[in-house]
Amino acid sequence: MPYINIQITREGTAPGRNAVTAEEKAALIKGASQLMLDVLNKPFDSTFVVIDEVDPDNWGWGGLPALEFRKQREASRR
Amino acid sequence: MPYINIQITREGTAPGRNAVTAEEKAALIKGASQLMLDVLNKPFDSTFVVIDEVDPDNWGWGGLPALEFRKQREASRR
Amino acid sequence: MPYINIQITREGTAPGRNAVTAEEKAALIKGASQLMLDVLNKPFDSTFVVIDEVDPDNWGWGGLPALEFRKQREASRR
Amino acid sequence: MPYINIQITREGTAPGRNAVTAEEKAALIKGASQLMLDVLNKPFDSTFVVIDEVDPDNWGWGGLPALEFRKQREASRR
Amino acid sequence: MPYINIQITREGTAPGRNAVTAEEKAALIKGASQLMLDVLNKPFDSTFVVIDEVDPDNWGWGGLPALEFRKQREASRR
Amino acid sequence: MPYINIQITREGTAPGRNAVTAEEKAALIKGASQLMLDVLNKPFDSTFVVIDEVDPDNWGWGGLPALEFRKQREASRR
Numbered sequence: 243m244p245y246i247n248i249q250i251t252r253e254g255t256a257p258g259r260n261a262v263t264a265e266e267k268a269a270l271i272k273g274a275s276q277l278m279l280d281v282l283n284k285p286f287d288s289t290f291v292v293i294d295e296v297d298p299d300n301w302g303w304g305g306l307p308a309l310e311f312r313k314q315r316e317a318s319r320r
Numbered sequence: 321m322p323y324i325n326i327q328i329t330r331e332g333t334a335p336g337r338n339a340v341t342a343e344e345k346a347a348l349i350k351g352a353s354q355l356m357l358d359v360l361n362k363p364f365d366s367t368f369v370v371i372d373e374v375d376p377d378n379w380g381w382g383g384l385p386a387l388e389f390r391k392q393r394e395a396s397r398r
Numbered sequence: 399m400p401y402i403n404i405q406i407t408r409e410g411t412a413p414g415r416n417a418v419t420a421e422e423k424a425a426l427i428k429g430a431s432q433l434m435l436d437v438l439n440k441p442f443d444s445t446f447v448v449i450d451e452v453d454p455d456n457w458g459w460g461g462l463p464a465l466e467f468r469k470q471r472e473a474s475r476r
Numbered sequence: 477m478p479y480i481n482i483q484i485t486r487e488g489t490a491p492g493r494n495a496v497t498a499e500e501k502a503a504l505i506k507g508a509s510q511l512m513l514d515v516l517n518k519p520f521d522s523t524f525v526v527i528d529e530v531d532p533d534n535w536g537w538g539g540l541p542a543l544e545f546r547k548q549r550e551a552s553r554r
Numbered sequence: 555m556p557y558i559n560i561q562i563t564r565e566g567t568a569p570g571r572n573a574v575t576a577e578e579k580a581a582l583i584k585g586a587s588q589l590m591l592d593v594l595n596k597p598f599d600s601t602f603v604v605i606d607e608v609d610p611d612n613w614g615w616g617g618l619p620a621l622e623f624r625k626q627r628e629a630s631r632r
Numbered sequence: 633m634p635y636i637n638i639q640i641t642r643e644g645t646a647p648g649r650n651a652v653t654a655e656e657k658a659a660l661i662k663g664a665s666q667l668m669l670d671v672l673n674k675p676f677d678s679t680f681v682v683i684d685e686v687d688p689d690n691w692g693w694g695g696l697p698a699l700e701f702r703k704q705r706e707a708s709r710r
Contacts, residue, residue: 243620247559264377269593271380277585281578291380299498302505302525308555321464323405342533344437349536351433359425369536420611427614447614455654458661458681477698483635507667515659542633576689583692603692
């Protein structure tokens with residue numbers, strides 16, 4: 243009876259997109275359900291998956307809004 | 321001091337509606353708070369209820385987006 | 399497809415008990431599932447309920463560990 | 477590796493505003509991350525903060541939608 | 555910056571075990587992180603996974619504690 | 633009416649300790665409540681804080697159980 247909550251920032255995976263697509267969401271749902279079957283032997287119909295898309299302003303990492311932190315991090319890796 | 325989080329798909333309970341109404345939300349809040357009082361003797365003012373409405377594309381069941389799973393399930397029951 | 403998470407402090411509802419009983423947990427599960435059926439017309443087999451019992455030291459209210467806050471509050475009501 | 481989830485009602489902190497500002501969100505992220513560093517010695521880059529803004533209709537307190545409860549409470553304090 | 559919360563019942567996957575093993579937990583962590591990389595292109599070091607093991611008494615499905623529901627369901631399928 | 637959930641690994645902040653102390657938990661509760669007052673003007677008695685202590689085996693980062701990831705990371709920084 244697994245319940246899986248996936249929290250991600252609301253942003254696209256390719257230029258020109260600003261959100262995860264329905265296909266990508268379906269792939270997350272399928273993959274997470276498959277993982278429960280493979281590792282814990284849980285049948286598909288006993289697994290719930292809930293995806294939360296979070297505005298980037300609402301996600302913090304490194305003490306900063308996530309997009310600022312990411313920029314800072316990339317700059318420091320150069 | 322209970323905290324209750326209710327996650328539901330964002331959809332209507334009657335034809336022509338596409339979301340839970342404010343009255344239905346108030347009924348969920350009242351019912352969940354009453355349950356805490358009845359079973360655990362918790363006074364109303366110590367219970368928080370938070371309702372999350374989740375886009376149906378973001379909810380997975382049976383390895384599929386929830387609406388697809390529901391259709392499949394209904395078909396198989398016929 | 400509701401998912402309901404009930405968070406409560408780990409403590410008894412009667413003198414001499416230090417935790418919620420299995421019967422009380424079953425009543426919470428039944429009541430929460432019934433609420434989804436009554437208000438949103440969700441069948442029992444599409445509702446998950448997860449109860450989290452939280453150590454009272456780990457629950458804060460009023461800026462204090464919950465048991466301290468409760469004592470303070472009761473004192474101020476006298 | 478702390479993860480902090482802050483749930484608040486979606487409303488402004490000053491007249492004429494109807495939501496928390498980006499500056500306030502950044503202050504929540506910074507303050508929560510600082511708290512993990514000060515109390516638990518967790519470096520900034522190992523702390524995630526996720527802010528959920530909840531529609532006031534979806535938040536219950538005292539058995540009522542939160543805004544109704546607040547009004548009632550203020551009235552009773554007069 | 556995904557955060558994934560996996561909630562499962564605390565029980566073994568083979569006779570004689572009463573909990574998920576450390577190896578199974580590592581497989582859940584690896585699989586969930588890989589899914590974020592494959593579908594959303596998120597690097598491993600930006601994904602957190604938190605596994606919650608829930609006592610079967612604390613998990614409800616079908617209006618019943620989960621183990622009772624499972625027994626009933628299996629009986630009805632015969 | 634904020635609700636704050638703080639998830640941390642169950643481990644000590646000093647040699648010889650294997651868990652967060654009650655004093656540290658009280659400091660987290662106080663600090664998080666103060667933050668809601670300072671940034672959002674929320675009174676102490678409307679803020680709930682719930683601390684979840686997670687077994688290190690149950691926390692994943694970088695595709696690995698968190699303690700393994702941390703070791704690997706420290707080694708790579710030398």
